[in-house]
Amino acid sequence: MTKDDARDVIKSRGLRVTMPRLAVVRALAAANVPLSYREVHDRIADAAWDPSTTYRNLVKLRDAGIAPVVSRVEGIDRYAIADAREGQHRHPHFLCEDCGLLACLPADAVASTLAHGPWAASLQQATVQLRGTCPACLEG
Ligand SMILES: [Zn+2]
Ligand SMILES: [Zn+2]
Structure with missing residues (x-):
């Protein structure tokens, strides 16, 4: 995502554009997986501010609907940019207990049940969290 896009x-959600907000939005957009606020901060290489500033701005972006929490494991919220294509990350997520990777999985039987079953109309957001050891860690 370019700086202008960010x-x-x-702006489209009525927030003031600041350096930390631009950096947070771009870090989330560049990642192809949801990130915790620590992970967001670590990816902002040129951050001249401390992690609490990153956190405060992430919360602002969350409250504005720009960066919803799409995964919550053991008290760690992970955020992703809301976009039409990905919806609200209504697919399952997989947490690797070895390396801590959180991966977006393709919509499977669980997701399609929610999308087409009798509960589909009621559903606004789904959090399906799977856990285990990711393929890379299994190989290693
Ligand atoms: Zn792993
Ligand atoms: Zn996802």
Whole structure:
């Protein structure tokens, strides 16, 4: 996501554009998996502010609907940019207990049940959390 795109995303939800907000939106957009606030902060290489500033801005973006929490494991919230294609991350997520990777999995039987079953109309957000050891760790 370019700086201009990030600026538009922030403005479109009525928030003021600031350096930390731009950086957070771009870090989340660049990752193809949901990130915790620590992971977001670590990916902002040129951050001249401390992690609590990153956190405060992430919460602002969350409250504005730009970066919803899509996974919550053991008290760690992970955020992703809301976009039409990905919806609200209504697919299952897989947490590797070895390396801590959180991966988005393709919609499977669980997700399609929610999408087409009698509960589909009621559903606004799904959090399906699977846990185990990721393929890379199994190989290693
Ligand atoms: Zn792993
Ligand atoms: Zn996801």
